[in-house]
Structure formats: structure tokens, C-alpha cells
Amino acid sequence: MKLFSRRTLSALAGIVVIAAGTVYWWQGRTPSPEQRFKQQEAVVGDITQNVSANGTLSPVTLVNVGTQVSGTVKKLHVDFNDAVKAGQVLAELDDTVLAAAAGQSEASIASARASLDLAQANEARIHSLFAEEYVSRQELDQAVQAKKAAEAALRLARAQNDRDRANLGYSVIRSPVSGVVVDRQIDVGQTVAASFQTPVLFKIAQDLQQMQIYTSFAEADIGGIKVGQPVRFNVDAFPNRQFKGSVKQLRLNPTTTQNVVTYNVVVEVENPDQALLPGMTAYVNIAVAHRKDVLTVPNAALRFRPPADVAAAGASGKDASRAAEGGGTPPRQGGGRKRDSGSGTVHVLADGKLKAVLVGVGITDNRVTEITSGDLKAGDHVIIGENLSTDAPAAGNGPRMRMF
Numbered sequence: 001m002k003l004f005s006r007r008t009l010s011a012l013a014g015i016v017v018i019a020a021g022t023v024y025w026w027q028g029r030t031p032s033p034e035q036r037f038k039q040q041e042a043v044v045g046d047i048t049q050n051v052s053a054n055g056t057l058s059p060v061t062l063v064n065v066g067t068q069v070s071g072t073v074k075k076l077h078v079d080f081n082d083a084v085k086a087g088q089v090l091a092e093l094d095d096t097v098l099a100a101a102a103g104q105s106e107a108s109i110a111s112a113r114a115s116l117d118l119a120q121a122n123e124a125r126i127h128s129l130f131a132e133e134y135v136s137r138q139e140l141d142q143a144v145q146a147k148k149a150a151e152a153a154l155r156l157a158r159a160q161n162d163r164d165r166a167n168l169g170y171s172v173i174r175s176p177v178s179g180v181v182v183d184r185q186i187d188v189g190q191t192v193a194a195s196f197q198t199p200v201l202f203k204i205a206q207d208l209q210q211m212q213i214y215t216s217f218a219e220a221d222i223g224g225i226k227v228g229q230p231v232r233f234n235v236d237a238f239p240n241r242q243f244k245g246s247v248k249q250l251r252l253n254p255t256t257t258q259n260v261v262t263y264n265v266v267v268e269v270e271n272p273d274q275a276l277l278p279g280m281t282a283y284v285n286i287a288v289a290h291r292k293d294v295l296t297v298p299n300a301a302l303r304f305r306p307p308a309d310v311a312a313a314g315a316s317g318k319d320a321s322r323a324a325e326g327g328g329t330p331p332r333q334g335g336g337r338k339r340d341s342g343s344g345t346v347h348v349l350a351d352g353k354l355k356a357v358l359v360g361v362g363i364t365d366n367r368v369t370e371i372t373s374g375d376l377k378a379g380d381h382v383i384i385g386e387n388l389s390t391d392a393p394a395a396g397n398g399p400r401m402r403m404f
Contacts, residue, residue: 031387033349033353033354034349034352035387036386037354037386037387038383038384038385038386038387039349039383039384040297040298040300040301040381040384041379041380041381042295042296042377042380042381043295043296043378044293044294044296044378045293045368046290046292046293047291047294047364047365047368047369047370048287048291048365049224049287049289049363049364049365050285050286050287050288050366051217051221051285051288052283052284052285052286053221053265054215054282054283054284055213055214055233055265055267055282055284056213056279056280056282057211057212057213057235057269057276057277057278057279057280058211058212058213058214058278058279059182059205059206059207059211059212059278060206060207060210060211060268061177061179061206062203062204062205063176063177063179063203063206064202064203065090065173065175065200065202065203066194066198066199066200067093067192067198068167068198069170069171069194070191070192070195071093071094071097071098071191071192072094072189072191073091073092073094073186073187073188073189073191074092074093074094074188075091075092076090076184076186076187077089077090077091078090078091079181080183080184081180081181081182082180082181083180083181084175084181085178086175086176086177086178087174087175089172089173089174090173090174090175090181091172091173092171092173093172093173093192095168095171098164098167098168098170099168101164101167101168102161102164102165102167102168104164105157105160105161105165106161108157108160108161109154109157109158109161111157112154112157112158113154115153115154116147116150118150119146119147119151120147122143122146123143123147125143126139126140127140127143173202175202175204176204177204177206178206179204179205179206179207179208180204180205180208181202181203181204182203182204182205182278183202184201184202185199185200185202186201205278208271208274208277208278209270209272210270210271211268211269211270211276212266212268213233213245213266213267213269213284214264214266215264215265215267215282215284216262216263216265217262217263217265218261218262219261219262219263222250222265224288224289225250225265226247226250227247227248227249227250228246229246229247229287229288230244230245230246230287231244231245231246231284231285231286232244232284232285232286233267233282233285234282234283235281235283236280237275237277238275243276243282244269244270245268245269246267246268247266247267247286248266248267248268249265249266250263250264250265250266251263267282267284289363291362291363291370294362294371294372295371295376295377295378296369297346297359297369297382298368298369298384299364299367301346301347301383301384302344302345302346304346304347304385306354307386342361342362342372343359343360344359344361345358345359346359346376346382346383347382348380348382348383349381349383357375357376359372359373359374359375360374
């Protein structure tokens with residue numbers, strides 16, 4: 001009986017030791033606030049705020065070359081990417097019908113000239129007969145009128161011939177400017193019709209060393225954009241290269257799409273090596289504000305919201321729930337003050353507890369934000385999030401019991 005009692009006591013003692021060790025071990029697994037939350041230091045530095053948009057690269061001057069006459073394409077003298085000079089032949093249309101029309105109008109000139117010669121001779125003869133009173137005044141007037149009509153008919157025939165010869169010349173398509181052919185929309189044998197509107201045959205970029213970006217910015221961003229501002233942009237073709245330009249024009253005519261108002265902005269770009277090509281998508285960034293030596297915090301600190309099981313220090317009741325939800329209301333001391341659009345809330349650790357700090361915010365570069373006011377100084381550590389893993393034992397909590 002005595003031996004049994006000793007065994008029982010030993011078993012009970014072991015159970016107590018195991019339970020105590022388990023409790024101690026579990027408490028050691030509970031992370032401290034320093035371990036649970038990620039922190040980052042508030043620092044003093046420079047910050048630049050940019051506005052961004054996408055745009056399309058285009059030549060400064062892009063000429064659409066068309067035709068004023070209809071016909072079938074007989075010859076092509078240029079192709080894509082060919083350099084051309086002003087006046088150079090680009091294509092030729094079949095001129096059979098146009099040449100026939102020009103020949104017909106030339107024959108009309110000859111006929112009108114013959115009619116005029118006859119009218120002049122008749123007028124001279126009637127005039128002499130009228131002087132000898134062999135014909136009446138009416139016959140003289142009719143002869144004079146016939147001569148004038150013949151002169152007008154000759155002028156009309158010559159005008160028609162000028163038109164027909166011009167149309168014949170239009171059958172040869174020439175470049176109006178010097179540049180590069182960036183588009184060709186016809187082939188040999190194709191029929192082009194210029195009856196209702198001028199068809200586009202070629203597109204010629206006058207100078208690819210001078211380019212423009214056509215982009216648009218929202219009305220919230222347009223206030224910081226001025227003519228002459230420097231512009232930085234990238235294109236997908238050269239992801240590791242940054243290009244520069246400047247704002248050339250801010251167009252005042254707004255565009256509204258689904259209740260979103262935007263304004264078109266034209267950016268001029270130097271392209272000496274012609275690396276940039278028409279139609280490329282440009283990702284444009286314009287610096288609209290810059291601050292030097294200002295206090296900044298990560299944007300994650302302003303986005304951080306305390307978890308539901310943690311209340312910010314200094315807040316109680318309704319204020320505690322608002323701080324936990326990220327309402328941005330600082331601990332009330334006296335009357336307190338209301339948060340506006342230029343303020344935000346960051347959280348710091350004070351005596352092992354979260355403390356909400358209301359701060360004034362300025363510009364941002366989408367990574368860090370300027371702090372303009374509030375009880376925050378350089379070197380303070382702000383909370384930017386929670387650590388995903390909280391299984392590591394807290395440092396400095398003493399040895400842990402090993403469980404086998």
C-alpha cells in the first residue's frame with residue numbers, strides 16, 4: 001500500500017510538471033508586439049510626386065497622300081520604309097481614259113478656233129456691207145454677237161483642256177514632302193475611286209527625328225501640368241532605357257468618358273537615333289511636385305489598420321473601435337480634432353501597445369508620403385503590417401522546456 005502511494009505521488013508530480021511546462025511553452029510561443037508587427041523607421045529625405053498616363057508616339061507631321069482622280073494602279077515606285085524626296089513619283093495610275101479626255105478637249109479647242117475664224121471673217125464682211133448700207137444694223141449686231149460667242153467657246157474649250165491635262169497629270173502620284181513612307185494602302189491592279197472622297201494611298205512621316213506623344217490626364221492631375229515641364233517615359237521595346245521629352249501643348253478641350261473628364265496633352269520628343277517608332281505605346285511620367293529634406297513614412301504605414309484583437313493605446317469606447325478600423329481619429333485629449341483630406345493615421349509602439357498618431361500628409365511618390373505635421377519625428381518606428389509567421393519564440397524570455 002505504501003509503495004502504491006509513492007507511485008501515485010510520483011505520477012501526480014509528473015503530470016503537474018508536464019502541465020506547467022506545457023503552459024510555459026505555450027506562453028513562450030505568444031509573440032510580443034515587437035515580433036508581431038513589422039516596423040519601419042520614419043526618415044528625412046527628398047520626395048517627388050509624379051502623375052502618369054499612357055500615350056502613343058506619332059510623327060510631328062504625318063502626310064496622307066491621296067489621289068484626285070479615279071483609276072487602276074499601274075505601277076508602284078516605293079514601298080514601306082522607303083525614304084522619298086518632295087516631288088518624287090510614288091505610283092502611276094492607268095491614264096488611258098484621262099489621255100483620251102485630254103485629246104478630246106484639244107480637238108474641241110481646234111473646233112472652237114475654226115468657229116472663231118469664221119465668225120471674225122463674217123463680222124468683218126457684214127461691217128463693210130453695213131458701211132455701204134447693204135445690210136441692216138440688226139445683221140451687224142448679230143455678226144458681232146456671233147464673234148463674241150465664238151471667242152467664249154474657244155476660252156471654254158481651253159479651260160476644259162487645262163482641266164483634262166491636269167487630271168492626266170494627277171494620274172502620276174508624287175510625294176508632297178520629303179520623308180519616310182510609313183504606310184502603303186494600294187497594290188498594282190487595284191482600282192481607286194475618288195468620286196466621293198479622296199482615298200489615302202500612302203502615309204509619309206516628314207521627320208522621324210522629331211516625334212510627339214499624344215496622351216491624356218485626368219482632371220485631378222491636370223492642374224500640376226504646365227507647358228515646358230520635363231517628361232520621362234518608357235516604351236516596351238526598350239524596357240531598360242528611359243527617354244526624355246517636354247510638355248508641348250495642353251489642349252483645353254476636355255473629353256468625358258463615363259463621367260471621367262480628361263485633357264489631352266502633347267509631349268515633344270527628340271529621336272536622333274530613330275529608336276522610337278510611330279505607334280509605340282509610351283508610359284509617361286511628369287514630375288508635378290518636389291520636396292527636399294522632409295519627414296517621410298512608407299505608404300504602408302498610412303494603410304495599416306490594427307487587427308480586431310488589438311486596440312490602439314489612448315483610445316477607448318467608440319474611439320477605440322474607430323482606431324481599429326483605421327478611422328484616423330487620434331487619442332482624444334480635450335476637444336480633439338477631426339481628420340480632413342490632408343491627414344492620416346500611423347501607429348507606433350509605446351510601452352508594448354499600439355498607439356495611433358494623427359499626422360498631416362503632403363505629396364507622395366506612391367512609395368513614401370511626406371509628413372507635414374503631427375507628433376511624429378525622424379527615427380520613430382511606424383507599423384507597416386503584421387508578420388505572417390508568429391511561431392518563433394520571443395527573444396529574451398528565458399530558456400524553454402524541451403518536450404520529448
